Amino acid sequence: MAGSAIAPPLLHLRDVTKSFGPVAAVRGVSLPLYPGEAHALVGENGAGKSTLVKMLAGVHRPDAGHVELDGRPVALADPAAARAAGIAVIHQEPTLFPDLTVAENIFMGRQPTGRLGRIDRAAMEGAAARLFARLGVALDPGRQARGLSIADQQLTEIAKALSVDARVFVMDEPTAALSGIEAERLFSVTRGLCERGAAVLFISHRFEEVFALCRRVTVLRDGRLVSTGLVADVTVDTVVRRMVGREVSALYPREPGAGAARGEVVLDVRGLGRRGVFEDISFTVRAGEIVALAGLVGAGRSEVVRAVFGVDRHDAGEVRVRGRRLPPGSPAAAVAAGLALVPEDRRRQGLVMELSVQRNAALTRLRHLARLGLLSARRERRFAAEWAGRLRVRHGGLGDPVGTLSGGNQQKLVLAKWLATGPRVLIVDEPTRGIDVGSKAEVHRIISRLAAEGLAVLMVSSELPEVLGMADRVLVMREGRITAELPRAEATEESVMFAATGQREVRA
Amino acid sequence: MAHDTLYASRPRRARRARRAAGPGPLRPLLRWDGAVGLALLLVALGAALLVDGFATAGNVRFLLLDAVAVALVALPMTLVVVTGEIDLSVASALGLCSAVMGRLWVAGLPLELIVVLAVALGAVLGAVNGLFVTAFALPSLAVTIGTLAAYRGLAFVVLGDDAVADFPFEWTDAVAGTLPGGAVPWAMLLTALLAVAFGVLLHGTPFGRGLYAMGNNAEAAAFAGIRVARAKFWLFVASGATSGLAGVFWTLRYASARADNGQGLELSVVAAVLLGGVSIFGGRGTLPGVFFGVLLLATLRNALQLADVPADTLDIVTGSLLIASVVVPNAIARARARPATGRAAPAGEPTAPPRQERPEREDTEDAPA
Amino acid sequence: ACSGTTREDGESDRDAGAGASSTATADPNAPLAEDLAVAFLPKQVNNPYFTVADEGGHAAVEEFGGEYKEVGPSEASASSQVSYLNTLAQQHTDVIVTSANDPNAVCGALNSARSAGARVVTFDSDASPECRDLFVNQATAEDIARTQIELIAEEIGGSGQIAILSATPNATNQNAWIELMQQELEKPEYAGIELVTVAYGNDEDEKSFQETQGLLSSYPDLAGIISPTTVGLAAAARYLSGSEYGGRVALTGLGTPDQMREFVHDGTVAQFALWDPADLGYLAAYAGAALASGQITGAEGETFTAGELGEYTIGADGEIVLGPPTIFTADNIDDYAF
C-alpha cells in the first residue's frame, strides 16, 4: 500500500448528517479517504454505514455537511452525478436487472458502441469476461441475471464497479455472500486499485478482512463517529468495544459435545434430486443436532434446502419429517410439519419490503394470532414487539416498512419470524450474512440454545469458522453432490476445503 | 415447545415498541379511505344543494341501483388486484351468465334454480381464469383479455341476437325494490353486506393478510408458507361467481337477458377500484376505499346528468377524477415530505424490493427536466 | 314493431303503471302546448346519424316554441339509456323522444317516466309497444327491404350471387330487414338471385373491411353486396374502391349522401337508399308535441300535422311511418347534404 498520510484526501466527507424522519442515521460524521489506501468502516447493524455510502453514491443527499473531492465541494445530486465524479459504488444489496444479461448489467448506460452508435455486444461481453477473469470467477457474461445466486449477484456488482474508470471505490459489504476464495480474489484486485492511486472505502463485519486489507479504520456507533485511525494502532477487541460499547461474549459459543443428547431422526432426506441442479442428496438431522452444509458458492446448497422446504420441486427422492413424507413443492405443508427456512435472500424471499415490521413478523404466525378467524391488531402488535425485542431488532417503529431497516436488522427480523413458529427443524441459509459481531454472537447463541432444547438445525454457511464452530456434523457439497460427511472431530479447514474443491492446496 | 428460554416474554421492550408504532396499520385507512369517503360526502352534499331533483328518494334509488353491478364486481376485484393480478373478463362473464339465464328460462327451468346455476356458471368461468393464471403461470392481464373475448363470444353463441325479456314481474320488481323509505334498494343493502364480508376477509383474516404479502412479494409470501396460487385461484372463482350474481341482477333489473349485457363494464370497475386507492401493482388498497370509490363515481355521474352536463364532459370529468385521485395525494405527500428534508428518499432504497413504483413513497430525484 | 327480439313476446306484465293517456280522448283541434320540455335521447350521442336526426327535432321544437335538449350516453348501451331516462323522469320532462338500444331493457324506465307524466315517442329503433306512446318509423321495414332488393337486382342484371353485410348480429332493425329481404327474394322475379350469406361488420370500419374482404375471397362469383347500415356501406365502398374488385362487384344499401358522395362519383356505387334523418327527428318531435298537447292519444287512425311535413296518420300499434326511402344516384346526390 503506497498511500502516504501527508497526501491530501482524495475525497472528504465533512460533518455530514442524515435523518429519516425521527431516525438520525448519520450525525456529523467527517471522513477523509486518501489516495492509494483502503479505509474500513465498521459499526453495528444500523450504525449508519450504508447511509453514508448512499450519500456518496448520490442516492441520499446529506441534510447537513458536504462532500469534497480534491478539496473542492461537490454536489452528488444523483447516482449519475456520483458516477461522473469518479465514484464507483458496490451497494450492500445487489440490484441487478434480472431480464438483462450479466454483461449488460455491468455496462448499463456505458455499453461499448460501434457503428452509428449501436451497441457492440461482442465487445461488451468480451470486456465482461475479462473482468470476471480478473476476479477469478467463471460467470457467463451472456446469461440472464435472473436466477443468479446471491454470490453471483454480488460478483456481478463487483464487476460493475470495477468496470467504471473510477478514483474512489465504495464497497458496502461486498464479501457478505462470498466464501474465502472469492473474497481473496477481490482483495487482490482491490490492492491493485490502491496501487494505481484509487481510494477505497470498505465495509465489512468480518474483522479479519478489515485487518488484511485496510490501512485505516473508522468506527461508527449510532450514526456518530467513535474513532478513526490506523489499523496498525488497534486490535479486534478495541474495535469491537468501540463499536458495541461493551464487551462481546465469545463467538461460536458451542462446546464440543454440546449436542450429545441427540434425539431421534427428525429430518430425513433420501436421494433428493433436481435435474441440472443437484442429485442424490441423502442425509438426516436428529433432534438436538446442528448439521452444517458447507461448500463453495454455487455448489447447490441453497437449492437443496429450498427443495427440502418445498419452494422448489424436486424430480427425485423424498423428504421425511419425523417419518412422515412431505408432499413435494408445498412450503405450506412443510411449515405445518414443523419446518422453518430462513432463506439466503432476505429482500426477495425473506421479507415483504413494503409491509411493516409488524406485519412481516406476524406473517408466519397469522393463523395462531387469529381468534375465530379474525386478527386483532393489538395481539399482532404485542407479538411483533416481543419477537423484535428478543432478537434486538433496531427499528423506528413497528408500523414502518421493513425496507427502512438496516440490512442486519432485516436479517434478524427474518430469523425472528421463523423462530416464532416454534419449529422442530430449523433450516438457516447464511444466517449471519451481514450481521454485526454482537448480533452474530447472539444468533449463534440462539441457535445453539435451540439445538440444546431439542431442535434439529440444518445450517448452510459460507463462513468456514462459523461452520466449524457450530456444527456437530458437516456435509460438504460440490457441484450438486454431497462429497463428504465429516463429524465435528474430523472437520477442519483443510478437510472441508478439500471436499469442497477436490483439491488439496487451497487456502480459505 | 421446550424452548422456554428464548420464548419467554419481555414485556417492557414490547410496551416501548408498541408506543413507537403509533397508529400503525390504521394510518393508511384513515388517510385514503377517509379522503374518498369525504369526497363522496362533499359531492353528495353539493349535489343536494345545487342540483334540482338530486335529493329525492326516487333519484337516490336510481343512483344506487345503477351502482349495484359495478359495486358487486368491484368487491372481489379489489382482492384480485391486491394480489397483483387483474380480471378483465368480469363484464363478459356477466354477459354470458345473463345469456345462459335467458336460455334456461326459455327452456322452462324455474327461476330459483336458474339463479343458482348462473352463479355457479360464473364460478366455473372464474375457475377457468384461475387455472390459466395459477397452474399455467400465465399473466392474468393476458389471460383475461383472452377470456374477455371468449366469454362474450360464447354469450352470443348461447343466445345469438335474441333477447329474453319475459321474466316474471314479481322477480324483476323485487330486484328494483327498496327498503321502506323508497331510497335504498334491497340489492344495494345486500351488496353492502357483501362488502362488509369481503372487507373483513381482506382486512381481518390471515387469508387477507396473505393477499397483501403476495401482492407485494409473491416469492417471500410463498417462502412464508402462504399458498399463493391457491389463494389466487379462489379469488378468481369468487370474481367469476360475483360476476354471475351481477349478471342475474342485471338481467332482472333490466328484464332483459342479452348477450351484450354489461359490455364495457370492466373498465368502470377497474376505474372504481383504482379510484378507491388500490395499487394496480398489488399489495395496497382497502375495501372501504373501493366501495366509496364506486359510490363517488355513481353519484358524480348522476348529479352531472341531472345538471344536463353532456356525456363527453362526463367522460372528461371521470377521467380527470381518476388522474387527480393518484396525482393529488402524491403531490400532497411530497409537499408534506419536503420540509422534513429527510423524506426525500423512498423507503429503504436501494433495499426496497423490485416493484416499488408506488406513489407516496417515491423520491424526488430525477424528475424530468 | 321490430320483430324477433323476444323469445316469447308474451303478455306483458309491465305496462301496469303506464299510459294514463290511452283512456283519455283526443282533441284534434287542441293547440300545441307552449313551453313543452322535449328531450331527445338517441342510442348514442355524437353519432352522426343521430346528430342529424336530433337537429331535425331541434328545428321542430323551435317551431312550436318548446324547450329542446339532447342527452344520452357516449356508448350505445341500454343500461346507460335507463340511467338517462331516470334522470329525465326526475326532471319532469314533457316529451321524451328516444331510440332504444334494447327494446325491453328500457321498458321499465320508460314506464316510470310515463308515470311521472312524460309522453314517450320512439324513433328509428322501437321499444316494446306497451312502454311507449308512439313509434315513428323511418319507413316500413317492407319498403326498406323491397327497395334494397330492387336496387341490387337492377345493378347485377337480375341474376347472380349476392351477400349482405350487416351491422352487429343482434341489431334489431337490420335483422328485421334481412328477414324481409329473404322473403322478398323468394318472389319469382328474383329467382336468378342467390343470397349466399350474411356477414356482420359490427358497425366498425375495420371489421366491415375484413368482412367485405372475406366475402369476396370466399365467394369468387359474388355479383353484389347489400349493406343495410351506413357504416358498413361506407366501409365496403371504400374497400371496393381501393381494391381490384372495384366496379366488378355491385354495392348498394342504406347510407348517407355525405358518406357516399365520393363513391357514387367514382362509380363504385351506382345507387343507394335512405330517408332523411332530419325529417325523422322533426316528425318525432311533432308527434310528441301532439301527444303532450292532447291532439292525439296514440290510438290507431288519429291524425296530426307535423309542421312542414304535413299530415300523418297513426297506424297499428301506435306506429307512424315517415315515408318511402329516398334513392340517391349520381344525378341527385349533390342536392342533399347530411
Added chain:
Amino acid sequence: MTAADAHSSPASPDARAAQNASPSPAPPASGAPPAGGRAPGPSGGRRGAARLGAARETGVLLALLLLVAGTTLANSRFLSAQSVKDILLGAAVMVVLAAGQTLVVVTRNIDLSVGSVLGLAAFATGKLFVAQPGAPLPLALLVGLALGAACGLLNGALIAAARVPALVITLGTLYVFRGLDHSWASGEQINAADMPHGFLDFGTATVLGVPVLALIAAAVLLAVGVFLGSYRTGRELYAIGSEPTAARLSGIRVGRRVFLAFVISGALAGLAGVLHAARFGTVDATVGTGMELQVVAAVVVGGVAIFGGSGTAYGAALGALLLTTIGSALTVLRVDPFWQQAVDGGLILAAICLDRVLALRGTRRARAKEAPHGA
C-alpha cells in the same frame, strides 16, 4: 396445449408461484429461471438465453404459419395477392400501435390511451383536410405525429413528474382524450368526399404490390426494434422495466426515459390515426374505440412481458399480425358470426399458452444439458 403444459409443469401451484415470483409476477416465459450459467459450461446459459429469446418469436410465428396454412387449405384464395395485401393493410395500423406500446410496456408501464389518441389524430386529420383541402400529405402525417406526441407528452409528464402508475393515468386520459374528441366532433363525420384524392390514394397505394401503409409500418417497426435492441437508451428502457430501483441506482434517468417512451408511443398512435384516416376514408369521434385492449393483447401475445423488462417490438408486431390474421381467417372460413368472437378469444389463449409451452421446453432442455453428470 393444456395437456402439454400441464405435463411440463408438474409443480404445485405454490412452488410455481415461488419460482416465478422473482422479481415480478411471471410474464410468459420470462418467469422460468434459466438454469445456472456457472461452472458447467459458460456458454450453455448464453445459448439457452438466445434460444429462449428466439423461442418467443418462434412461437408466435409458428402459430401464424399454422393459421395461414390451415386457412389456405380451406380456401386457397386466402393467399391471393389481394388477400395478402388486405391483411398487411389491416395489420399496418396495429403494428404501428404495437411498436409504440412495446416501448412503454418494456418499462413496466402501459398506455391505455392509444385508442383515444388514434381517434383524436384521425379526426384532426379529417379536420385538416376540411379546412385545407390542398394540404400536402407530409403535413397531415406531421400533424398526426405532433398531436399524438402532445398527448403522449401529457401522459408522460403526469406519470414521470407525479410518479404515479401509468395504468391509472392512461385509463384517465383514455376517457379525457375521447371526451375531447367527442366535444370537438360533436357528432360530425368527415367523409371520403371531404378528403383529397391524393390522401385517399395514399391509403390504398402499393409499391411492388406491397401497400404503402404496410411499408410505413415496417419502417416504424424497424426503427423501434433497432432502437430498443441496439441503442443505449433503448436498453435503458429494458433496465427500467426489469428493476426500476436498480435503474435509478445505476444513474439512469428513469423519469426522462419513461417520459420519452410515452411521447413516442403517443406520436406513433397519432401517426396510426393518420394511417387509419387514409385507409378508411371516414372518420368520426368513435374511431379507435376499444383498440387499446387489442393492442395490449397483440403485445402480450407477441411475447412482451406485461411487467416489463423483456420482449421485442418484432414480437409485438408478429402478435399484431397474428391477431389481424385470426380476424381475416375467421371471416374467410365463414365461421358463424356468433362463434367468431369466442374463437378469437380462444385463439388468443392458445397463442399465449403455446408461447409458454415453448419457453418451458427451452428452459427444460437447457437445464437438462447442463445437468451435473449428464443426467
